[in-house]
Amino acid sequence: xxxxxxxxxxxxxxxxxxxxxxxxxxxxxxxxxxxxxxxxxxxxxxxxxxxxxxxxxxxxxx
Amino acid sequence: xxxxxxxxxxxxxxxxxxxxxxxxxxxxxxxxxxxxxxxxxxxxxxxxxxxxxxxxxxxxxxxxxxxxxxxxxxxxxxxxxxxxxxxxxxxxxxxxxxxxxxxxxxxxxxxxxxxxxxxxxxxxxxxxxxxxxxxxxxxxx
Numbered sequence: 001x002x003x004x005x006x007x008x009x010x011x012x013x014x015x016x017x018x019x020x021x022x023x024x025x026x027x028x029x030x031x032x033x034x035x036x037x038x039x040x041x042x043x044x045x046x047x048x049x050x051x052x053x054x055x056x057x058x059x060x061x062x
Numbered sequence: 063x064x065x066x067x068x069x070x071x072x073x074x075x076x077x078x079x080x081x082x083x084x085x086x087x088x089x090x091x092x093x094x095x096x097x098x099x100x101x102x103x104x105x106x107x108x109x110x111x112x113x114x115x116x117x118x119x120x121x122x123x124x125x126x127x128x129x130x131x132x133x134x135x136x137x138x139x140x141x142x143x144x145x146x147x148x149x150x151x152x153x154x155x156x157x158x159x160x161x162x163x164x165x166x167x168x169x170x171x172x173x174x175x176x177x178x179x180x181x182x183x184x185x186x187x188x189x190x191x192x193x194x195x196x197x198x199x200x201x202x203x
Contacts, residue, residue, distance in 0.1 A: 036173060
């Protein structure tokens with residue numbers, strides 16, 4: 001479960017990183033892509049929280 | 063109103079037919095509309111109706127901007143973008159992706175493969191003309 005979430009987070013990090021790279025290179029970043037990158041960050045946050053929740057549950061069970 | 067706007071636009075714009083815009087679109091009606099937009103901007107349009115011929119045209123003519131439909135009969139927009147970016151001649155060409163699909167996967171896929179702009183279809187002529195002009199004059203320069 002945790003491994004799958006980590007893989008998902010890794011995939012979702014791609015878009016925000018590309019957005020930051022474009023901005024740092026002084027390239028134009030359309031709003032639609034900026035919004036998509038932000039959405040990916042929200043999703044990463046949600047997945048991270050979910051993962052932490054999973055780990056806490058596991059600790060409780062042990 | 064449209065006539066007035068069109069006249070105003072063509073009077074103020076520097077017409078440069080040497081600037082080539084490549085349209086990769088399988089729908090003939092949409093392709094004609096994009097051609098009209100390119101024509102209003104004063105540029106020359108090249109049209110391809112599938113991905114492979116679009117890539118060939120891009121390599122041979124070095125267009126200043128590529129207008130790409132995401133759903134093509136032989137491949138999807140992300141695959142076309144990947145192939146364009148892998149070739150030396152077209153690695154940095156600006157690409158505007160247009161699609162009827164509005165889900166985030168398509169937008170992110172286009173973005174990750176190097177698209178410079180994304181629009182959902184249908185797009186009106188006025189917006190398209192503005193965007194072509196913006197991409198050719200501001201982003202590309």
